[in-house]
Amino acid sequence: MLVLEQVTVKYPDVTPLDGLDLTLAPGTTAIMGPSGSGKSTLLRLIAGIQAPTSGEVRIDGTAVVTASWRSAGDARVSFIHQDYRLVPFLTVEQNMLLAAELRGVSRSRADVGSMLGRVALPMPMRERLPAKLSGGQQQRVAIARALMAGTSVILADEPTGALDVDNTERITDILVDLGHRERLVVVVATHDPDVARRLDRRFELSRGKLVQLA
Structure with missing residues (x-):
């Protein structure tokens, strides 16, 4: 279970995340929104790479920001990037x-x-x-x-952004399978409405707030 409780991130000139509350059980979730809306910031918070200005992120009841390994990211979370990041x-x-x-x-x-x-x-x-x-x-x-x-949370930041239609479908199939069959919490930041429609839950991040989409 992934829980965000009153999570806020403030910079001098912008507040990309403003008092977010979110609870996600195993399954798939799409986070949509324009570039610069804070999607990547949200994923970094969940991963334990970045700390919120206020609020708390918890995975299975344990606060992410208090983990001793936080500087390298939370060991319960794996990150998938658009540019693969293979050595x-x-x-x-x-x-x-x-x-x-x-x-x-x-x-x-x-x-x-x-x-x-x-x-x-x-x-x-x-x-x-x-x-x-x-x-x-x-x-x-x-x-x-x-x-x-062996993590319980998978975060994917625009995982299909550089792929063609066929590969986009394959990658989406795999992510859906991880959420359903493997019972992982899978969170996907995406601009692609076709990818988002395949996932269990859809949210739009705009002006610091998450709005659930139909």
Whole structure:
């Protein structure tokens, strides 16, 4: 369970988040809004990368901002970026094992194969460098890498923004599956209304407030 309670972020000239209250059970949630509306700020708060000016973010009852590892992000949260963020000189397998190691999670080569299977990538892909993969394949590796960390919350910041229609559909299918079958809390910041319509809940972030959409 992910809970935001009266979360506010204030800068000298703008308040991107203004007293937000939100409770999310396992499943999928879309956060929409124009560029600069605060979507990425909201995801950083949930991840424990940035602290709110006031208010609290809790995951399963524990406040994110009080975690001792907060400077590197909360260990219960995995982040998926639009630009994939794969280490270019490491193979797919090495990228995935590194993510687990950094979170203190013990994973094996067999786990790599299992996670790749969950995002519909073949085993031989594990030996490739990111430059040898398409954009859609890199994003699926990024999702598999997130799963290696064994987290309960997945945050995806415009995960389909650089992809074509076919790959957008594949990535959305995977995120929906993670929310429904894996019972993870999946939060997706997106500009794409077609992606948002596939998710369980839809909110628009505007002028610091979240408004639930039909």
